[in-house]
Amino acid sequence: MSKSKGLLIVYAGASGVGKGTVLKKVLEADKNMRLSVSATTRKPRCGEQNGREYYFISESEFEKLKENEGLLEYATYCNNNYGTPKKPVYDMLEKGLDVVLEIEINGFLQIKDKYPECITIFILPPSWEILEKRLKGRGTESDEEIKARLDRAKEEMEFANKFNYKILNDDADRAANEILSIINNIKNNNK
Ligand code: 5GP
Numbered sequence: 001m002s003k004s005k006g007l008l009i010v011y012a013g014a015s016g017v018g019k020g021t022v023l024k025k026v027l028e029a030d031k032n033m034r035l036s037v038s039a040t041t042r043k044p045r046c047g048e049q050n051g052r053e054y055y056f057i058s059e060s061e062f063e064k065l066k067e068n069e070g071l072l073e074y075a076t077y078c079n080n081n082y083g084t085p086k087k088p089v090y091d092m093l094e095k096g097l098d099v100v101l102e103i104e105i106n107g108f109l110q111i112k113d114k115y116p117e118c119i120t121i122f123i124l125p126p127s128w129e130i131l132e133k134r135l136k137g138r139g140t141e142s143d144e145e146i147k148a149r150l151d152r153a154k155e156e157m158e159f160a161n162k163f164n165y166k167i168l169n170d171d172a173d174r175a176a177n178e179i180l181s182i183i184n185n186i187k188n189n190n191k
Helices: 019-029 059-067 086-094 105-114 128-137 143-157 172-190
Strands: 008-013 033-035 038-040 054-056 071-077 080-085 098-102 119-124 165-168
Touching: 008 019, 008 105, 019 033, 019 098, 019 172, 038 059, 059 071, 059 080, 071 086, 071 105, 080 086, 080 105, 086 098, 119 172, 128 143, 165 172
Parallel strands: 008 098, 008 119, 033 098, 038 054, 119 165
Antiparallel strands: 038 080, 071 080
């Protein structure tokens, strides 16, 4: 990728930390920012739409994408595969749009390695207890899946210091505003 016109932003945080809610507010406020839609072999949750939250694809379709180098990064998370389709991200960056990749830690490590200029943001929960309560309370996963996600969350939190910015999600509006001002500052400094 040549030096792109838009910013490449990696956005991560443990499952249940409320990162989707914060990001939605950021995307609503920043009209130059787009969310990359990932491909996954996970089954859609109730209310999720193909092409909106994810491209829900089969294992063999995922393998094909990987083989054809169609993914910018990919990882397995709690027994499902997830990956970022390369072309839409390049196209958006080329147009000058800022692109957010909402991905887990292995994806973050791959992107950081390939695109060291990327901006990396990690969302922290106010406390472990709150994270646990949120994850159990949303009712979208089985007990077994919740346990796997909590185990994974513990591992992911250890990577927080590798990110450029750590944002505490004590309040979704406050956290979103903090992110918006970080992005604004970066853009002003790049001018
Ligand atoms: P969920 O199943 O809750 O939608 O996502 C599970 C985890 O996979 C989250 O941490 C999410 O950020 C991550 N994820 C979603 N899309 C991708 C992707 O394209 N690549 C990687 N590496 N992780 C992803």
